[in-house]
Amino acid sequence: MIALSVMVAHPAHAEKADQDKPVILEAEKVSVNDVKQVYDLNGQVLLIKGSIIVTGEDGRITVDPQGYEFVDVIGTPNAVASFRQRREGPADEFMQGRGEQVTYDAKTEFLTLTGDATLKRLLNMQMLDQLKGWKIEYDDVKQHYQVTPPKDAKPEALPLARAILSPRRKATLEK
Structure with missing residues (x-):
């Protein structure tokens, strides 16, 4: 099985103010x-x-005793499930994804997009990073993307995972 795994070095994280919102x-x-x-x-x-913002056709939200939500939303062939979140930082930076299924764990800040999935990182509405694959996992705490093909994928069907990553500024990489 081929998987694309990328560590991302940029200081922005999910918007912390989201935790206290209704x-x-x-x-x-x-x-x-x-x-x-x-x-x-x-x-x-x-x-x-x-x-x-999460959209889809059907979903389930479970809230743990600490008040963190676990969101699981599925789409339809005509209307996929989607996820969008503003990131902390000085500029308008967003993570935006879609797929047949979207799961998001607010406690661990872990997003999974499954089924013909795409995930983009946007800054001022311009795409910086874009990932495509059958399954995309994004760990916001560790700043880590992973794109995985289906389990029954055949090597001759490559590429099954694809990433377009913008270069990071030297100042962004040095902390």
Whole structure:
């Protein structure tokens, strides 16, 4: 199996103010279990928490005892699931991704996009980094991307993972 793994050296992290924002949920149907802290969403899902925006067709949000959300949203063939989050820092920098399924763990700041997935890092609406593959994992704490092809991928079908990474300024790399 071939996997692309990239460590990224830039100082921005997920927007910390997002942690204290309320969760806004919209869907055609919302089922709430306050005891278990589980929210099931069906039909045109929209989740907003601070700068985080997640969309899809169906989803589930689980809240742990510390108040951190685990989000799992799936799309449809006509409308994929998507994720967008502003990053900490002086400029308008965003992480934006899409795929058949989006999972995000707010506690660990770990994003997984599965199924014909793409992930972009944007600065002032200009693309800096772009990843494509069957599965993309992004660890915001460690600043690490990993792109993985499907388990049944054949070597002759290469490239199964692709990354376009912008050069980092020397000042960004030295900390």
